[in-house]
Amino acid sequence: MKRLIFIAMLLAAPVWAVQPDEVLQNPVLEERARELSKGLRCLVCRNESIDESNAALARDLRILVRDRLLAGDSDAEVIDFIVARYGEYVLLRPTATGSNWILWAAGPIMLLIAAGVGLVYIRGRSRAAASQEAGLTEDEQARLSEILKD
């Protein structure tokens, strides 16, 4: 048991997401800080925002965001400040600039194409409805009489 406790003490004390001492006094600024940090990626984690992450680096970034807010930056300025240092990799919501328009437009364009194809198909079926409604094919007629015989 002693050995186990010793090992446990050797492990770096885990740092959990947003610590009490990070929270800003001003609730409006704190609210903005939380919103901003939900959109920023923890660089050493797997798909976690700095708001959720337990990593020390995420904590540094959270404090940085709050420092910038205290210094009077607007939301956009804070984001620009961090992107300038860490690259667009930190943005969990990719910008719609450059090649990224493909990402943002892919869904709507695909929906339009699919809607077009779907509409053509449905109209085709309903046209066929108009022309075929007249009668049964020979095969169907034979089948029908077979069923009626039973």
Place this chain on the structure above:
Amino acid sequence: MITELGHFALILAFMVAIVQAVVPLIGAHLRRPGWMALAEPAATAQFLLVAFSFGALMHAFITSDFSLKIVVDNSHSAKPMLYKISGTWGNHEGSMLLWVLIVTLFGATAAWFGGSLPPGLRARVLSVQSAIAVAFLAFILFTSNPFVRLAVPPFDGQDLNPLLQDPGLAFHPPFLYLGYVGLSMSFSFAVAALIEGRIDAAWARWVRPWTLAAWVFLTIGIALGSWWAYYELGWGGFWFWDPVENASFMPWLLAAALLHSAIVVEKREALKSWTILLAILAFGFSLIGTFIVRSGLLTSVHAFANDPERGVFILMILGVFTGGALMLFAARAHVMEAKGIFGLVSRESALVVNNLLLAVSCFVVFVGTMWPLVAEMFFDRKLSVGPPFFDLAFTPFMVALGLILPVGSAMPWKRASLARAIWPLRYVFVLALAIGGLVFAMQTGRGLVGPVGMFLAAWIVMGALIDIAQRTGRGGNRLGRLMRLPRADWGKLLAHGGLGITMMGIAGLTAWSVEDIRVAQLDAPFEVGGYTLTLDDVRRAEGPNYLSTTGFVTLERAGREIAQLRPEKRIYPVAQMPTTEAAIDYDLARDVYVVIGDPQDNGGWAIRTYIKPLTNWIWIGCALMALGGLLSLSDRRFRVAAGARKPKAQPVAAE
């Protein structure tokens, strides 16, 4: 010795699978009954061999046989028995063996219960299924052999990742795999039908139970995973749009689409080629999911580069099966001309819209998941695509789907009148709008997620109830008729209602969570969202393979004690990893979620408290969806009718 026998059985299974993949297929082509009949015993033998092999591996985990590399890497003698067993599939090699076990299990069940299938179709289905098994058995035997021994076995193992030592996650992978692999059955049926060149209502009736089963398992698997993330990861999120999560969500979306389009094939003989394409794509996405998870490609390009052999192998399997099936599809799609005819406004059209929304939403998830990779490879940009993108790009599809669902499912086949479909729903629509409006007024300026979510939930749930009430007709003994409705109708009610309920839970959790982060001093009560919490004590204790720090928290409301909560922080010395065990007071109206953090320098402990409204309904809704699927699966027409009425063969000239 048992280990070596397990390895040997796996090699034998590989041989059997090769024979089963080749002989019945040729037999079906040459119309030789004997060759075709080989498929059945081969499928059984294959399953038994793989099951033995899997059992041998599990035996090694249970007995903590540290001469096996995989056991050393993933187990520890002090680990509780449940996690020794679940450790069998809590690693790469073991999970692939489980994958193959399920492939062969499905193949064997198709052989056992497929007696009413036409022999040619059955032989081809079993061949294709076996070809999938061959590919994955080769993958295991040549790149990920679980039966590798160590020359110098250590005294003890390195333990399973403590995050995975959890009952929710112990059973998450098997369900997910049952879902993924269940889609292989739909795929085999699709490919067999393409080879045969014939698809009719009977075909759809055979395929639909498999798809339904796969979808039910996927629903359960995803719900378990999401529930686990909620209580284990320590901040109460339920979905993170992680590539690994998306990998399971994409097949779910496509399976849901396939489920609906197969109804159209079954009842109306339309949408045939689309259904075949969906069946191919749904399994394709299961393979992509396996590839994403197994290659580690998306977590980091470097993880992939460390072990490119495995990734490339799965990519080859993906290419051969999906690519091959798609080529076959391109060559044969024209023989599947639609027969059913229907008007512009009809249930068929509504199901086309359903399929369209599900498929495109799946496409959006796919693009979002793959984009970081594409951007890095082709545009030299390192970027992230996170939850904000998916929330924005994916949610509108679900809103649209929820809006049309009650109207579409109320429409009759062939030709409908929009006015007549909407008419019985008029009160429900107004009521749902009123609920949404009321919620909007009550929450004052908190965004639209809450009101829209509540409106949709009310609309879908009440719409589903109206739908089933309508089916009982007018006047006289409606209750009796209600009880005699086919189970599929009840399944539809539960599955659609479950979707609405899940939407309600998601909206409630997303819109109205309350969070509180503070330093709590011992015996100093504090207020969060109308609740009073007191940290009474903090104790340290020793678990079987971890050290824990437990907070003793009293939860009160209006002076009355509601619960004693025990948030825990654990450290697993062997794996050198901390975990949080949040304490949750579950309630249908809200969860109170308490997490204990570190001791502070000036006394007290960091405590985070969340009030999470309606959260449990997310999983209740999922459970209802799964139950609906199961009810539908037990419907009489799947048990009795498949093949009972032999459709007259309609040979199509295969060019």
